[in-house]
Amino acid sequence: xxxxxxxxxxxxxxxxxxxxxxxxxxxxxxxxxxxxxxxxxxxxxxxxxxxxxxxxxxxxxxxxxxxxxxxxxxxxxxxxxxxxxxxxxxxxxxxxxxxxxxxxxxxxxxx
Amino acid sequence: xxxxxxxxxxxxxxxxxxxxxxxxxxxxxxxxxxxxxxxxxxxxxxxxxxxxxxxxxxxxxxxxxxxxxxxxxxxxxxxxxxxxxxxxxxxxxxxxxxxxxxxxxxxxxxxxxxxxxxxx
Numbered sequence: 001x002x003x004x005x006x007x008x009x010x011x012x013x014x015x016x017x018x019x020x021x022x023x024x025x026x027x028x029x030x031x032x033x034x035x036x037x038x039x040x041x042x043x044x045x046x047x048x049x050x051x052x053x054x055x056x057x058x059x060x061x062x063x064x065x066x067x068x069x070x071x072x073x074x075x076x077x078x079x080x081x082x083x084x085x086x087x088x089x090x091x092x093x094x095x096x097x098x099x100x101x102x103x104x105x106x107x108x109x110x111x
Numbered sequence: 112x113x114x115x116x117x118x119x120x121x122x123x124x125x126x127x128x129x130x131x132x133x134x135x136x137x138x139x140x141x142x143x144x145x146x147x148x149x150x151x152x153x154x155x156x157x158x159x160x161x162x163x164x165x166x167x168x169x170x171x172x173x174x175x176x177x178x179x180x181x182x183x184x185x186x187x188x189x190x191x192x193x194x195x196x197x198x199x200x201x202x203x204x205x206x207x208x209x210x211x212x213x214x215x216x217x218x219x220x221x222x223x224x225x226x227x228x229x230x231x
Contacts, residue, residue, distance in 0.1 A: 036222075043117075043204045043222035044155070087154075098145070099206075099220060101155045 009106040018075040022088030025069040032091040037084040117223035134205030140185035141207035149202040195230045
């Protein structure tokens, strides 16, 4: 079973920041938080990942709370092309490096 | 990020035939690749984990004799759906593990664009 909880859907206005929350209250100290997104009929796209520090790349920022029990993915200036299902995944730490997929958040960017 | 390709992107076949799907890591070596299946409006379901040079590990409920996986090189894994039936129609997605050189924090999994299979 997935170890994360995300809202099923969210709306955001084009040009505004999209903030997607994720709860992972049972995360272990050596587990990472990964974010992927899946645009309709495509394979998932890697966005960002982190352990405990906040991270930023050209796509997004990841804010992880100090207790690591939740995180927020921030898309700073959402565009219509950011409409997708966003998955927050806690990395299972074993030799097979499996990702356990939940239902994700359907983010709809509105003009 | 790293690029993973899949071929074909679309395939339509008759019931009873076999279909092979290729997954390639284009700019990195992948000791581990994964195969997923996704039905409409559902999340990804892991089918099997493929390690280069060894037998694949299948998830519970996935028939290894029906879904043959070969990972003969560090850049290529293939999934063959044998004797396909209409219930095998689905979106098949592969991913490849990029260890980023050092492994650990640098490690990321990248996905192919998917292959849509329709069995008539």
